Amino acid sequence: MLGWEQFLKMVLLxxxxxxxxxYGFIVLINPYGHLPWHVLGAHAIMDTNQRFxxxxxxxxxxxxxxxIGTSSARLLDPDRLDAALGGRFANxxxxxxxxxxxxxxxxxxxxxxxxxxxxxxxxxxxxxxxxADLDRITVRGFPEWLYDENPWNDWIYLLNPPTIExxxxxxxxxxxxxxxxxxxxxxxxxxxxxxxYDAVKAEKYIWQGRSREINAVIPAYAPSAEDLQSWxxxxxxxxxxxxxxxxxxxxxxxxxMPSHIASQPxxxxxxxxxxxxxxxxxxxxxxxxxxxxxxxxxxxxxxxxDVHFWDPLHYRLPIAHRIVDGIARAVATRLDDPGGDWAYVx
Amino acid sequence: xxxxxxxxxLAFLPATLxxxxxxxxxxxxxxxxxxxxxxxxxxxxxxRFVPLLLGQVxxxxxxxxxxxxxGSRLPIWLAIYANLSVLALFKYLxxxxxxxxxxxxxxxxxxxxxxxxGISFYTFQLVSYLVDVLRGEAKHYELRKLTxxxxxxxxxxxxxxxxxxxxxxxxxxxxxxxxAAERISRGLALLVSGIALKVFLADSLARIADPTFVAIERAxxxxxxxxxxxxxxxxxxxxDFAAYSDMAIGLALMMGLHFPLNFNQPYRATSLRQFxxxxxxTLSRFLRDYVYIPLGGSREGTARYLFATFATMGLCGLWHGxxxxxxxxxxxxxxxxxxxxxxDDADLPMPPALGxxxxxxxxxxxxxxxxSPDLTSAYRLGIGLAGAGAIGxxxxxxxxxxxxxxxxxxxxxxxxKDALDRWLVAxxxxxxxxxxxxxxxxxxxxxxQPKNFIYFQF
Numbered sequence: 001m002l003g004w005e006q007f008l009k010m011v012l013l014x015x016x017x018x019x020x021x022x023y024g025f026i027v028l029i030n031p032y033g034h035l036p037w038h039v040l041g042a043h044a045i046m047d048t049n050q051r052f053x054x055x056x057x058x059x060x061x062x063x064x065x066x067x068i069g070t071s072s073a074r075l076l077d078p079d080r081l082d083a084a085l086g087g088r089f090a091n092x093x094x095x096x097x098x099x100x101x102x103x104x105x106x107x108x109x110x111x112x113x114x115x116x117x118x119x120x121x122x123x124x125x126x127x128x129x130x131x132a133d134l135d136r137i138t139v140r141g142f143p144e145w146l147y148d149e150n151p152w153n154d155w156i157y158l159l160n161p162p163t164i165e166x167x168x169x170x171x172x173x174x175x176x177x178x179x180x181x182x183x184x185x186x187x188x189x190x191x192x193x194x195x196x197y198d199a200v201k202a203e204k205y206i207w208q209g210r211s212r213e214i215n216a217v218i219p220a221y222a223p224s225a226e227d228l229q230s231w232x233x234x235x236x237x238x239x240x241x242x243x244x245x246x247x248x249x250x251x252x253x254x255x256x257m258p259s260h261i262a263s264q265p266x267x268x269x270x271x272x273x274x275x276x277x278x279x280x281x282x283x284x285x286x287x288x289x290x291x292x293x294x295x296x297x298x299x300x301x302x303x304x305x306d307v308h309f310w311d312p313l314h315y316r317l318p319i320a321h322r323i324v325d326g327i328a329r330a331v332a333t334r335l336d337d338p339g340g341d342w343a344y345v346x
Numbered sequence: 347x348x349x350x351x352x353x354x355x356l357a358f359l360p361a362t363l364x365x366x367x368x369x370x371x372x373x374x375x376x377x378x379x380x381x382x383x384x385x386x387x388x389x390x391x392x393x394r395f396v397p398l399l400l401g402q403v404x405x406x407x408x409x410x411x412x413x414x415x416x417g418s419r420l421p422i423w424l425a426i427y428a429n430l431s432v433l434a435l436f437k438y439l440x441x442x443x444x445x446x447x448x449x450x451x452x453x454x455x456x457x458x459x460x461x462x463x464g465i466s467f468y469t470f471q472l473v474s475y476l477v478d479v480l481r482g483e484a485k486h487y488e489l490r491k492l493t494x495x496x497x498x499x500x501x502x503x504x505x506x507x508x509x510x511x512x513x514x515x516x517x518x519x520x521x522x523x524x525x526a527a528e529r530i531s532r533g534l535a536l537l538v539s540g541i542a543l544k545v546f547l548a549d550s551l552a553r554i555a556d557p558t559f560v561a562i563e564r565a566x567x568x569x570x571x572x573x574x575x576x577x578x579x580x581x582x583x584x585x586d587f588a589a590y591s592d593m594a595i596g597l598a599l600m601m602g603l604h605f606p607l608n609f610n611q612p613y614r615a616t617s618l619r620q621f622x623x624x625x626x627x628t629l630s631r632f633l634r635d636y637v638y639i640p641l642g643g644s645r646e647g648t649a650r651y652l653f654a655t656f657a658t659m660g661l662c663g664l665w666h667g668x669x670x671x672x673x674x675x676x677x678x679x680x681x682x683x684x685x686x687x688x689x690d691d692a693d694l695p696m697p698p699a700l701g702x703x704x705x706x707x708x709x710x711x712x713x714x715x716x717x718s719p720d721l722t723s724a725y726r727l728g729i730g731l732a733g734a735g736a737i738g739x740x741x742x743x744x745x746x747x748x749x750x751x752x753x754x755x756x757x758x759x760x761x762x763k764d765a766l767d768r769w770l771v772a773x774x775x776x777x778x779x780x781x782x783x784x785x786x787x788x789x790x791x792x793x794x795q796p797k798n799f800i801y802f803q804f
Contacts, residue, residue, distance in 0.1 A: 001771065001772055001773055002772040002773060002774065002777065003527075003772065004525075004527035004528035004531055004772050005527040006772070007527070007531055007772035007773075007776070007777050008527040008530055008531045010774065010777035010778070010781070011531060011534065011777045011780050011781045011784070012781075013781075014777065014778060014781030014782070014785075015781045015784050015785055015788075018781065018782070018785040019356075019785060019788065022785075022789070141794055156352070157792070158792075159352060159356075159788065159789060159792045160789050160790070160792035160793040161789050161790065161793060162793060164789070
């Protein structure tokens with residue numbers, strides 16, 4: 001038995017020691033790459049929660065071009081983009097990213113790369129979501145402190161179990177005992193290997209028991225003045241701001257990513273009219289900022305065939321390559337694809 | 347600033363305790379320090395409410411001063427009226443407007459005032475002091491002491507509802523008096539166990555309960571969801587508030603102050619009367635001493651007893667929130683208490699096991715009403731519990747395990763505080779275990795936004 005004074009001293013010393021050790025370890029290893037040092041080697045992406053890991057890439061200045069989007073753009077290979085468009089690309093597309101999260105990440109990249117060569121915004125429905133300003137982030141959480149320029153708050157959100165875990169993984173990586181989770185340019189193939197593709201299974205995921213027949217609404221819904229007044233696209237203002245703040249010499253590309261027609265609104269429906277209105281706003285902003293605008297989210301030879309997709313939103317790796325090549329060709333020719341894969345808007 | 351946040355645990359608390367013990371020999375100095383610290387703690391939520399809090403304290407003290415100088419009871423009545431009016435304005439005005447709106451059938455404007463956090467708790471403490479002054483049971487304290495009694499940060503936001511005569515005399519006690527190290531150690535252990543209960547148990551139960559109470563706004567839930575949601579919430583509200591109370595008691599103990607108990611394993615009660623002697627004990631005590639007994643209590647005939655019980659429990663419901671679900675919840679408890687009493691008076695048998703079962707089901711089911719956003723949703727939940735909806739899916743392993751562990755702990759023969767009082771002894775092993783648990787708790791509260799306590803909204 002101890003005296004209570006001795007007991008209290010032991011508890012406080014033990015607690016302070018553990019806290020100091022854990023905090024010191026985290027700060028030294030710098031798992032988010034946001035502190036100005038890298039002990040024992042370069043930074044590596046050791047977790048798949050991109051919201052916490054991509055700021056390090058955005059701040060690194062190792063890349064002069066970037067593609068930002070949701071999981072619908074994650075398969076765009078940066079090396080292939082380098083070859084197709086020139087520059088050194090990072091792919092910072094985040095799973096289930098809301099428009100706000102993409103905007104914040106793009107702003108961070110811009111702030112740290114004044115000589116940005118290409119900004120490729122891979123758009124999808126989240127940019128037309130009427131609740132984009134209300135549901136800015138997902139249940140995954142979003143570490144605002146990693147995206148701001150306030151150096152003080154960089155120190156106060158580090159003491160928690162996931163950060164210790166990331167720091168541990170990074171330490172093991174630097175000791176050569178563990179591989180990185182994602183490539184340094186943010187790219188990873190998150191879908192199963194092509195050899196595991198099962199067309200029957202994919203068809204099930206795509207149609208989810210619904211009829212394969214998509215009936216166009218005739219006559220097509222014509223938005224009323226009231227519709228046009230009430231339809232909200234709050235995320236478009238962020239896109240506008242982003243393009244405005246992009247350096248003059250940067251090539252801006254807005255590309256709507258393809259999604260299977262099963263997940264697109266039926267032609268002629270009210271939803272399709274709403275989406276067209278949203279796209280029209282985006283085209284207008286893109287033109288104003290002299291962006292290249294390419295639309296893959298159309299009824300096309302890509303989006304009408306089940307075998308191109310794993311599920312309604314995620315296309316297969318060869319399609320990703322086709323999209324990269326398509327973007328390069330669209331930018332070079334400034335024309336619609338003769339095969340109908342994309343529409344070149346501007 | 348929440349107790350289970352790193353800003354509180356790693357900055358506010360160590361700084362406050364260090365300064366407090368540095369001023370241990372200066373009673374006035376350490377009281378002033380605690381007032382300033384408590385106001386910072388309170389202002390962290392919304393600094394606009396600090397003047398309101400201080401205004402109510404200063405007004406109460408001034409009216410008491412006039413009373414003690416002149417002997418007039420009028421200032422005390424005015425102060426009680428003013429305090430209750432402030433509470434009514436912030437908490438009940440819009441509810442009263444909605445009732446008037448329904449009666450008149452015309453839309454009326456709402457004030458839309460933000461409810462100052464902790465107002466129900468600190469207003470009740472001020473009122474209890476004023477009533478004691480009227481009864482001749484309270485003296486005229488210095489403004490500093492009365493202020494500290496009300497704003498002391500461990501109990502400011504959600505109790506325990508302490509009484510002036512059990513706290514203010516303790517302000518004069520030297521915190522370094524014999525047993526200081528043991529008090530700090532036990533206080534720390536209680537704080538850590540409270541954090542663990544909140545973060546690991548109450549918040550896990552919320553994840554089971556919340557979807558059900560969202561779903562009942564639209565449809566009748568399945569039997570499976572209704573039972574899981576209701577039971578999970580009944581356990582959540584207990585562990586959430588018991589955890590907060592443990593943290594508050596632990597924090598006070600770290601400063602050498604003793605707070606009264608707030609919970610004593612209420613779900614072990616074998617009657618509803620026993621339940622209310624074990625649930626939110628400081629509120630029950632307040633309602634008993636300042637409402638139930640003055641209204642006649644149980645000694646002036648059946649009619650008076652029924653009136654006192656229904657009025658007290660109706661007020662208890664209303665204190666929790668401005669809504670019919672809370673009022674009906676309180677009145678249903680009053681009916682249950684009356685039935686219990688008549689049963690006892692008639693000497694009818696009630697085996698303890700059956701008494702426990704009835705009490706448990708009654709209190710758990712009524713917490714479903716308590717948590718429901720409105721009466722329509724409560725009705726849907728009620729018929730869902732009665733099996734009017736689908737049977738639903740079997741519970742997940744996680745739900746089963748969480749509910750089993752929580753129910754087991756809620757029915758354990760001792761509280762966490764009892765267990766620590768009995769079994770926390772000063773050894774190297776317990777010191778290492780406490781340090782390691784405190785360390786882990788500190789890490790866990792640093793992950794994401796901490797969840798508010800349920801009772802903060804009251």
